[in-house]
Amino acid sequence: MVMVQDKVLKRQIEKINTRLLNHLVRAWIRAYGSRFLTSKAKQKEKGSTRSKVTSVFLKFA
DSSP states (O other), X not given: OOOOOOHHHHHXXXXXXXXXXXXXXXXXXXXXXXXXXXXXXXXXXXXXXXXXXXXXXXXXX
């Protein structure tokens, strides 16, 4: 897991992520199908889907 200490850098990464979100979500739906959709629903119950997607993206970045 990549830890982002710098708030400015974190904001820039989040801006980039918002541009990539649609692409990533479509790719994940193709790859994982219903498994991803159910986990996405669980994330919505917990709160910010975007921050969770950001942390997942950073793991693989």
